[in-house]
Amino acid sequence: MGAYIVRRLLLIVPTLLAIMLVNFAVAQVVPGGPIERILAQLEGTAVGATARVSGAGGETLAAGRGPGSSEASRYRGAQGLDREYIARLERQFGFDKPVHERFLQMMKGYLRFDFGESYFRSQSVLSLILEKMPVSISLGLWTTLLVYLISIPLGVAKAVRDGSRFDVWSSGVVIFGNAVPSFLFAILLVVVFAGGRYVDWFPLRGLTSENWQDLAWPARILDYLWHIALPVASLVIGGFASLTILTKNSFLDEIHKQYVVTARAKGLPERRVLYGHVFRNAMLIVIAGFPAAFIGILFTGSVLIEVIFSLDGLGLLGFEAAVNRDYPVMFGTLYIFTLLGLVLGLIGDLSYMLVDPRIDFEGREV
Secondary structure, three states: OOHHHHHHHHHHHHHHHHHHHHHHHHHOOOOOOHHHHHHHHHHHHOOOOOOOOOOOHHHHHHEEEOOOOOOOOOOOOOOOEHHHHHHHHHHHOOOOOOOHHHHHHHHHHHHHOOEEEOOOOOOEEHHHHHHHHHHHHHHHHHHHHOOOOOOHHHHHHHHHOOOOOHHHHHHHHHHHEEEEEEEEHHHHHHHHEEEOOOOOOEEEEEEEEOOOOOOHHHHHHHHHHHHHHHHHHHHHHHHHHHHHHHHHHHHHHHOOHHHHHHHHOOOOOOHHHHHHHHHHHHHHHHHHHHHHHHHHHHHHHHHHHHHHHHOOOHHHHHHHHHHHHOOOHHHHHHHHHHHHHHHHHHHHHHHHHHOOOOOOOOOOOO
8 A cells, every 4th residue: 555655646746737737828828917907907997806906016006107108018908008117017927037937936936835925915825825724624624524424324315215205305305405506505595594684693704703702612613603504504505415316326236236135145134234234335436535525615616605605715715816817826726726636535545445445555556
């Protein structure tokens, strides 16, 4: 197993490099950029996400117009602006260097986890990520935990009672959860429970109350759970359906195998057959999907949820960075997300061994 782990760890380096290279190349050819955004601010035509332009680029917004500035420029909206002003912006953002030099310099810093500073927030990318991380981790961990706690018992129960009334009506619940998007269910929860139209039982903003620091620890825990209840509920309703179906199908596939028939023929109790033999083998595919499920919920599935419930997390940060062309934040978060995803993928493979020690990692090809 040690050799397999080493091979997987070594494979992370070229995989991470390839992903960063492809995304960096795409960013060079898509329209728009931080300089175009500043020029649009000068023209009064900029449309951002939720972040305000300030700091590195915003400091020079008022200094760009000059009387002798009508030369053509490769930047849209640069007509009538001083050529030296455009050159100063390029130096400020590092665009005066060749593309390959910028990429190598970026990756050199990333190896030391130095992601630079945000173009428009006057704050380091690493501090931004660490600041937003608790919100996204809270959503991801609670959602993934509840999804698995609901889906696995429900999927097993549906497999054992396949074709029964319980299987039929629970399938209706699963279909509902699969059909309703998380953000739509979140809006429904806001309307019903967060003062939208009916009752005002839950807060609509933030992860904790403003006086959270002044509360005792039991009150802090209750306040935290009170704030996170609706966001997590909206994510769980959209995540448990597919895992429930996967668990049921995996269980049904194992139940009809020869070793189950043999175990029953030996007179083993049904509970021991199901949970001593079938469960271990059926859960392999479910456990393998845990890292992907966690990454999906943590970094992609919660973007709209964070917007609806005013939760300032990593999903919202990445969305704002993409819209505002804040490249340090874009590539810094991409680097962190990809690295974390690759590591969790390895952890998912190693979790196979915990469920079934018969798996041979040494003889497995990467």
